[in-house]
Amino acid sequence: xxxxxxxxxxxxxxxxxxxxxxxxxxxxxxxxxxxxxxxxxxxxxxxxxxxxxxxxxxxxxxxxxxxxxxxxxxxxxxxxxxxxxxxxxxxxxxxxxxxxxxxxxxxxxxxxxxxxxxxxxxx
Amino acid sequence: xxxxxxxxxxxxxxxxxxxxxxxxxxxxxxxxxxxxxxxxxxxxxxxxxxxxxxxxxxxxxxxxxxxxxxxxxxxxxxxxxxxxxxxxxxxxxxxxxxxxxxxxxxxxxxxxxxxxxxxxxxxxxxxxxxxxxxxxxxxxxxxxxxxxxxxxxxxxxxxxxx
Numbered sequence: 017x018x019x020x021x022x023x024x025x026x027x028x029x030x031x032x033x034x035x036x037x038x039x040x041x042x043x044x045x046x047x048x049x050x051x052x053x054x055x056x057x058x059x060x061x062x063x064x065x066x067x068x069x070x071x072x073x074x075x076x077x078x079x080x081x082x083x084x085x086x087x088x089x090x091x092x093x094x095x096x097x098x099x100x101x102x103x104x105x106x107x108x109x110x111x112x113x114x115x116x117x118x119x120x121x122x123x124x125x126x127x128x129x130x131x132x133x134x135x136x137x138x139x
Numbered sequence: 140x141x142x143x144x145x146x147x148x149x150x151x152x153x154x155x156x157x158x159x160x161x162x163x164x165x166x167x168x169x170x171x172x173x174x175x176x177x178x179x180x181x182x183x184x185x186x187x188x189x190x191x192x193x194x195x196x197x198x199x200x201x202x203x204x205x206x207x208x209x210x211x212x213x214x215x216x217x218x219x220x221x222x223x224x225x226x227x228x229x230x231x232x233x234x235x236x237x238x239x240x241x242x243x244x245x246x247x248x249x250x251x252x253x254x255x256x257x258x259x260x261x262x263x264x265x266x267x268x269x270x271x272x273x274x275x276x277x278x279x280x281x282x283x284x285x286x287x288x289x290x291x292x293x294x295x296x297x298x299x300x301x
Contacts, residue, residue: 043274045242091273104154104276105146111182112144112158118170118180119162126166 022074026093029073034058035066039075039089046079046088151269154276156262164251164258168226171249172196184208191215196223202231212237218244227251233264243267245275 029035038052053063067087070076074093079086145157160167170176174192183189186209194202198220205215215236222230229249235242246265251258266272 045240045274088270089274091270091276105144107182108146108156108158109144111180112142112160114180114182115167115170116142116160118176119160119166122166122170122176123162 022093025073026075029069029075032066032069034063035070038063038066038070039094042076042087042089046086048084048086052087148272152266152272154264154266154272156260156264158260160258160260161256162258163256164253165226167251167258167260171229172225184214187214196220196225196229198223213239221246243271245271 030039034056037056041047041052041055049060049064049067052067053060056063067076071078071087075090076087077090079088142159142161145155147155147157149155170180172194174194177194178189178192181189181192181204183206187206189204189206191203191205193204194200200220200223201217202220203215203217205213207213213236216233217236218231218233220229220231222228227250231247232244233247234244244267248263248265250261250263252261253259264272264275266275
């Protein structure tokens, strides 16, 4: 498959919210088809159809266990589609910007001789 | 001046994050050590809230974080400190539990280096396998996806031009 065809397949597979939810669940480890069906209000054949789309796009593969045929995530196409590490970078950058603000506050508090207060910001 | 995050994968099983902060490392250390401060900045998926934050920063001491998503799903991270050298170095074993399902262990090493009143934080996470690392990076990507599709749009635009 050419790189552009592979990207097309990746984006087509990602266009569906159920398929994105399936991928999100698989980021935590492999799961059998019945395990994958649990949180979704749809039949096993419907979920299997989504799994076939994800498999054709190379986003998931089947495990070695012949009985359960657990599905697992293949990270590479997602990484290619989004640029290696981009989401991971954003994830941390958001936290580190909050840490910048907290450190500024701590520096100010330190000058005043007080301790920083705890406060919860919504994410 | 805006401090940018540097991200690299020096080996198949590692991810390294480096970032400069305009503060002495004692303050950065405190912002990591004190649960009430850590809670204020530690990143999590959008819509999630941290419901538990306990950490005992001593060799052999345990830590436990737990978060709850908008749909009630629980995500937890727990582990044990292997090395604690205030205010410059900490090594800990971490494992994730998501919806009751445990992920493999990973080894995280954080180093704080101070120069001219600024601190460089370097976080190295060593995963048990390349697959585990890639899955973890892909999980980060899913959060990126939830934040918005602008990066995907860029890729889309560039692949359409190709």
